[in-house]
Amino acid sequence: MKAVLFLWKIITWPFRALRKVVGTVLSLFLVLAVVAGSFPSKPSVPDQVALVIDPIGVIVEQATQVDPADQFFNEMFGSTVPETELQDVLDALDRAADDDRVDAIVLSLDNLLGAGPSTMQRIAQAIDSFKDSGKPVYSIGNGYGDAQYLLASQANEIIMHPFGAVFLTGYGRYRSYYLDLLERIEVTVNVFRVGTFKSALEPFLRNDMSPAAREANMGYMSVLWDNYTMAVETARSMPTGSINTNIENVAANVEAAGGNFAVAALETGLVDSLMHQDEYRAHIGEVVGFNDDINSFNQIGLHDYLAATTDDASTSGTEIAVITAAGTIVDGEAPAGTAGGSTIARLIQEARTNDDVGAIVLRVDSPGGSAFASEVIRRELVVAREQGLPVVVSMGDLAASGGYWISTASDEIWASPTTITGSIGIFGMIPTFEGTLGLMGISRDGVGTTDIAVGIDVGQEINPVIANLIQQSIEDGYEKFIERVMEARDMTFEEVDAIAQGRVWAGATALELGLVDQLGEFEDAVASAAALAGLEDYHVQHYLEPAKTLPEQLMEGFSSQAMIALGLDDGLAAAQLPQPISAELARTWSDLHLLTELNDPNHAYVICLECTTHSQ
16 A cells, blocks of 8 residues: 555656646736836825834844845744844934924834844934934834833933833853763864853753853943943933942832833833823824824834935945945855955955945944955955045944954954954854764775775764864964954064953954054044045945846746645744743754854854844
């Protein structure tokens, strides 16, 4: 009977596969039809309106490029995290300040999942600048965590649902450690590293955080938290130390309010009003007018407002080329959201060979990655400077390890006080599974013309000669890293080594240590680049990887879905799970995926995986 069933599966496989492909094609045509009908006419901005800023998901420097087909299927299964670009929020706030049609800003923060500390501080500053226009800012929310509250604190009035809560926790860094698991399944993790504080590999080598990592993590997080509390307390006119006091006494405050979190937040001055949705809609409507058709105040959304107010900035004068290196640095080409070494180098080359360009600003928001790819990017910046073009680095949330490596080839480095940077160290890691295979009764054997003919075979113990070569490569890479910092920062080997060793620093501390030149934001770096180039008449030009056309993206999506339909790819999307389960699974997958994700040809990595503290 089993043989008959097996034969039947073989005979019917082409028909079943064809059915799946036809279904996939029909689905993609549906996507195409939806996309084709999703290009409405340019929206307009009504008079007397509130601009609703409703950031969705995580606020990022550069959104991850996802083709429409994958986006469609991923959203069906809830396997993607939405992203909002930082510049969209900043542009909207800037334009609205001078727009007579916009009478107020409403911050709707329930859909904000988080962002890096520097990103949140930059938006907070932009909201504060908007208030100089004399227009009110309202914050509405069902509740507020750390990230939401930093932005909400900048509002003239913080409104919360009567059943809501303000729950501030501070910054923390907790990781899963896998040593016991790896030992039980007899996985050998071969590590090659330099640097006392290089704790990226600790989850695979220990069952707890090392004292060195503990010291480094507390060092930079304390600076970030001090900046957070200062920003909130200043905006809310609170005495210094109020936020920490509130956290320390949160249980007593809630008890005094009869167990009501919302009342506790109101009584301790964290919010100004408790209102249901219909109440705050009417309340804001008193200022900007009420729209009976939508049963809410007059309003326009973030993306509609951006579309209606397309920036017509002048393109006169010399170009200042802005190139963004966001995400993990990998070898070769990569789409937006990942810093492909070849991709970023090519954009720099395009800028430096353009006669209209007078200076380059490299915006870095990366924890690093491939040492090889980092050097490819750095070299193009060196060539640009040799041509006489000033190069200024503007650091975002992260510019650590490889992110700092590429920053060394610059005339100036600007960071925010809460930028996470440093992590000057290098490591390599190759897991081998000879023990795991042995548990399953599998052994490996063979012959080769030399002792190292097999190279790196993860099915058997790593060859000592290969291991020795990799360790020498890592040590050489560390020396090269130190040399680049020495040359860029005019330091001795001993001075750099003392603040290197893979240790992470906050931007404010990095300034004191001489790792950066100035504290400031992107606009400050652009102005400095113009000054270095002697430019008075200039405009900013962003150099971006050309986006694929819609047909190209759909065809790529079709190819991947067809592979799934034919059974050549399992194509399983992660099921949507309730928080915090899905968050922990995502963190665990991210840690374990490190074993296979990075693609440096020399297995040498300058990446800071401990640099992922986000406001949430």
